[in-house]
Amino acid sequence: MWGFSFLLIKVGTQVFAPFQVTFGRLFFGTAVLAVAMAVKRERFPRSGRVWAHLAVAGLLLNALPFSLFAYAELTIPSTLAGICNATSPLWGMALSLVALSEDRPTRRRVAGLGLGFLGVLTVLGAWQGFSGLDFTGTALALLASLCYPIGWIYIRRTLAGSSSSHLSLTGAQLMLATGQLALVTPLFTTFPTSFPVGPVLAVVVLGALGTGLAILLQYGIVAEVGPTTGQMVTYFVPVIATAAGVTLLGERISWNTPVGALVILAGAALTQSRARQRAGTPAPAEAGTPAPAGAGTPASAGAEAPAPAER
Template structure:
């Protein structure tokens, strides 16, 4: 669910699709926006780790089919697989699980808005970890504005009354995990000769293995399989993770990361509308107002000076990495 890309390069160019990119952009926004609703429905009958495992399993299955159809080669080398294992933990296993646990106690609308803070965390961390990512007044202002928006969403002036602190903290930590993972991938896997598809599929596979180990240790095997929550988990994995990644990759490759990243600003809007309309979740004035402030701040953090943009023109075009309804990072979408 989150929306994010990485600076991985791909050895094979993406194939053109007859479907206009604007249509795919809209579909991707809807898929990722509804992912938070699907998590909420799934956790009504299944444990959070089970929802996360199902999401990863079905998402991996979709990418495995795509890899087979395109006859892509899997990454080679223990070093590469080691980095993919770490990336899978930070970008998939941890944030997916945190969002599932968070939505046990917070509305899906709040989870979707917390997910939108990923660019803010990304910029804050990149200023420390990436020497080439220098701050500008506009970007620093956007960072401050974004966190003011977060406080508005949470109702800080009321002492955060009515919110579950633990669930909200988990959702924000999930967003932070995306940002940490992006920096790790940028440092560890940039320039890898394997294709984006094979790297992403392999990463999801490693995350699935991690959840396959963890889930039986902390959950009991379900005694029943309610249809609606089960379908929600299947859709979350096959559509919200597998298909969404394929669409995102094609979008970024076709129209570039600047346009591709705009999907991030539609996701919390759709997540909020879905939660209110379908799940009847409450909506107070500070939630949409704060969300708008967060998105404006996030947009400002993506701004780069003219010299920075010029310098980056010589870099290889980034390929989408993630991995979820989302994260977004400083480079992306």
């Protein structure tokens, strides 16, 4: 579902403005979570402080990156957007070294960070002067990927220990993000003059499945197999995004795109790996639940923090 998000964004923006696509996905994603909350009889948080922090989280993890990806795909292929999304763990690792004192650098993680950004340069074709690359669109996609770890760190700092359930917090967060887009969209767009079936269905599926249902599935995955295994989804998203863009949209890629993507994923894997423990030494505790980030990168968000609604 997260891998196809980039294809659906591309289809949606063929007719609708980027803000309209983002508002649609947030609206339908919120609707799915609202139904889930009603079925489970979950209640929204009551604390004003929690709502204020969730408003910031909704901006950083949903409204802003969703919109940036939509604008990016006006000028870059969905395949490139999906690969840029895979840099989120690299940004997260770099930021956590500065913002989170408990995340100390290791040789393995620093090597993974360097390898990952070498992969980014490979995808962008740095040796040929980035020729043929839309700089603005690529920069917007990379900025969108940077938003996720900033949001995760913010949640870890402000909402760890909240008594509300993950579903309640995420539902409120997504609803606040929808409200933010409801305010912004009319200011920068005009009402669509037509509603073709294809783009409309793309936005509905993007929101209901890729943003709403995928979050609910992620909860089940984490509960069953744990956050570490749940993070494996990170490495499938760009593969599926690339396959979908090439086979269904006819997008062309050069050799450096898949090679660079593999290098990025290898670097991301190193930044999240841990050295093997010696016999008799207890393994470190998990940092927290993976947070579905936008198009689909999970990350550790803190033991009691909500799982931010996916890309």
